[in-house]
Amino acid sequence: MKVLITGGAGFIGSHIADLLIAQEFQVVIVDNLSTGKVENINKSAVFYPMDIRSDSLQEVFEKEKPEFVIHHAAQIDVQTSIKQPKLDGEVNILGTVNVLENCIQHGVKKIIYPSSAAIYGRPVYLPIDENHNISPMSQYGISKYTPEQYIRVYSSLYDLKHTIFRYSNVYGPRQAHEGEGGVVAIFQHMMKAGQPPMIFGDGSQTRDYIYVGDVAQANLKVLTQGDNEIFNISTNEKTTVNRLFSVMKQQLHFQGEAQYGPERPGDIPHSILSNQKALMQLDWQPCYNLKTGLQEMLQAEK
Ligand SMILES: NC(=O)c1ccc[n+]([C@@H]2O[C@H](COP(=O)([O-])OP(=O)(O)OC[C@H]3O[C@@H](n4cnc5c(N)ncnc54)[C@H](O)[C@@H]3O)[C@@H](O)[C@H]2O)c1
Structure with a gap:
């Protein structure tokens, strides 16, 4: 099975790539190395140094024909999103639309997208579950939430499954x-x-700190589970x-x-973040x- 990982040279994306390659998936990585590093890229992955906003992205999809897309490329810095909201919106929102268009044109079966606790804003109750109000307090929160809506709509209009994750604070090597x-x-x-x-x-x-290895495992699991659902991925601690x-x-x-x-x-x-829904519906738990x-x-x- 072939999986295209955007942002696969970054912190979380590179751990997902390593795990999938260890499980004998074919992995293709698209990353513009804006924060990612070449040394993070697994040697067995096929790497395209490219921006997700680029028109050339379609050549990658055409050539590689991935069945799954794990879309982790993003502008991730809250302060940058406040100072450069156009850049933040272009990468996180328009970049995702470009990825989605390519998914549709090239018959991708499923897209997996990492949203963030930042979309919930100031908690009204704790732990925050997936039904909590959405009230982002930064442009980053908006630009992580808007793609959730694009993905839901693309999924309902076309033959494209999805899983949306909302991660708490992820930590680990790299x-x-x-x-x-x-x-x-x-x-x-x-x-x-x-x-x-x-x-x-x-x-x-x-804060709720989750180890990156547990996050990578959740991504692996939803290749076959959790279709068209939203899950907090956290420790609930x-x-x-x-x-x-x-x-x-x-x-x-x-x-x-x-x-x-x-x-x-x-x-x-x-x-x-409450991880109850993920514990109940996915064959996953933080280890x-x-x-x-x-x-x-x-x-x-x-
Ligand atoms: N780290 C966390 O705690 C956390 C929490 C919630 C959600 N997330 C999400 O997880 C994803 C990965 O985050 P991370 O912490 O690994 O960050 P990261 O910066 O290490 O990874 C992002 C990767 O995307 C690449 N990238 C950025 N803009 C790009 C573009 N225009 N075209 C192609 N590649 C581009 C970067 O070079 C980098 O390799 C992001 O979508 C982020 O919003 C992270």
Whole structure:
């Protein structure tokens, strides 16, 4: 079976590529390397350095004829989305429309799309389930949600199945620590350099951290399950930033303490996603908790 992964040179996409190749799928990657890295690309994948907005994308679909598309290419930085909303909308919304048009023209069976907890905005209740209000607080939240609607409509008009995921905070090897990066990657980078990481506010804010290996497994599962459904992919476990720091401090043998700075405007105090629907309907469950996920990450990066 042939799977085209957009964003397959990036953090999450490259882990999905590795898993599928280990399961003997043929993998084709399209990535413009804007944040992705050549060294992340599995040697057994066929790689096209290309922008998802490009008209040439149709040549890739024509030549490769993928049965499945796992669409992870995106502009992922919230601050960039606020400063450059046109760029953000062009990549995340129009880029997805280009991918969808190619899916239809080239007989793709199913598209899998990673949306984000960012679409829910400030939680009205916790844990957030898939029926929670949609109220994005940034252009990024809008540009991740709008493709959900395009995908639903394409799926109802044409013979194209889909699964939409909404990931909580994903962490693991290869995550960028530059720019906004993931907090785990940023803390790791700082501690390894012997620098105290910065915690904004008092560190009591909570997030739901999921290991990238569990996210890759969910993508594998929905090649054969979960058609035309939306699933939160998360651990349903809340972790304070203080606890994250203390677990990482222990595992990295960091001697210092964290620095505390002022709360950032717009930061959501608590965010946890319910994974009940995925647990019930998919043959999937997260296999890593925070400690084992962090251990796996550090092991993989040795
Ligand atoms: N990391 C998380 O916690 C998280 C949470 C929710 C959703 N997501 C979604 O998961 C997906 C992957 O995120 P990630 O964390 O691996 O980020 P990433 O930046 O590592 O991966 C994105 C990849 O897309 C590529 N890309 C960007 N713009 C492109 C374009 N115009 N054409 C072709 N390729 C392009 C980049 O080069 C990169 O390789 C994104 O869609 C993101 O919105 C991530």
